[in-house]
Amino acid sequence: MAYKFIDNYREKGARKKLVELLRERGITDENVLKAIGKVPRHFFFDETFWNQAYRDIAFPIGDGQTISQPYTVAYQTELLHITKDDKVLEIGTGSGYQTCILMELGANVYTIERQANIYNRTLKVLPGMGYMANFFLGDGSKGIAEHAPYDKIIVTAGAPFVPEILLKQLKIGGILVIPVGDEKTQKMITVIRVSENDYDKIELDTFRFVPLVGDQAW
C-alpha cells in the first residue's frame, strides 16, 4: 500500500464533525477531543476508503483486525487521564491510531503487537507521520517487564480476565484500562493500583473488541 499523507479541507472538515459527534456521545475531556481533532485518521486507510475514515465505526485493516471505533478510542483514552510524559504501555498496536492519540496527549508510548504483518506496517507508517513510539513485536498479554513500571496500561483487545502480571507492572497510582468478557462482548474495566498490594476496580460500559490472544489471554 502506498501511504499518502495528504490532509485537505474535506478531511479536516470531516474530522471536526467527528469531534462534535464524540462530544454529543459523552466524551468531555477537551484534551482528548483536541487529539482526535488533530490526528488524521484517514492516513490509516487506503485512499479508496478515505470517505469511511471519519465515520464513528471500526474498520478492517487486514489480517482479520480492525482500527478501533473513534468513540472507543476516545472512551479508553479519557479513562487513562494521561498527563505529559506519562509512560504508557499499549497492548495491541493495530493500526497505531490509538498510539498517535496517546502521543498527542504527551505520553511516552511503549506499544506491542503480536501479528508481524500489522507490526511491520505500523512501524513504517507512524514515524512517517512524525510519531516516534517504542514498538515491540510479541505477546503483550504478559506486558513488557523489561520496561516496567508504567504510569498507565491500555489493552485494545478483549481479554477473558485481568492478567495479574499487568497489574504488577503498574506504578502505585497507575491505571489499567482493559475490556474483559467473552468472545462477543466485554465490559470496560479500570483498575487503579492504590498501594503495593491494593487495587480499586471499576466496571463500566459494554464494548465489542477482537480477542486478546496469548499466554495471559484467549
Ligand code: SAM
Ligand atoms: N487501537 C488499535 C487501533 O486504533 O488501530 C486497534 C487495535 S485492534 C482492535 C487489537 C489489536 O490487538 C490487533 O492488532 C491484534 O493483533 C492485537 N493483539 C491481540 N492479542 C494481542 C497480544 N496478546 N499482544 C499484542 N497484541 C495483541
